[in-house]
Amino acid sequence: MYENPLLIDIMKYMFYAIDLNLYLDNFPTNSKATKDYKMVSEKLDSLICQYEQAYGPLTNFGSSSIEDPEKWTSCPWPWENE
Structure with missing residues (x-):
């Protein structure tokens, strides 16, 4: 179902x-x-940041690390990258 190893790790x-x-x-x-828990949380934050830098935001409402708001409309959704 999911082929992106980064998304699987997340x-x-x-x-x-x-x-x-x-x-x-x-x-x-x-x-x-x-x-x-602290170690896992830090690793999770790092993985999410890596994913969002490469593929675009995973979440909305200000919790995403993406700095370019146009990526919400110009990039495919995570499930469209497969």
């Missing part, structure tokens, strides 16, 4: 971040999980 790290977030909801004092 989905994996998103799942990992959500899973760690849920774990930390139940065990907020677990320092290893907190450290892992």
Whole structure:
């Protein structure tokens, strides 16, 4: 379904971040999980930035790192890049 390895990595790290977030909801004092969550979040931010620089924004409403607003209308949507 998805052939872009960068997009696949983003989905994996998103799942990992959500899973760690849920774990930390139940065990907020677990320092290893907190450290892992910070590492995963930083990696996820980096992957999203790389993807958006190469293919355009993944999200809207100001949470995207894209600086050129014309990319919203001039670039294909992520699923159109395949």
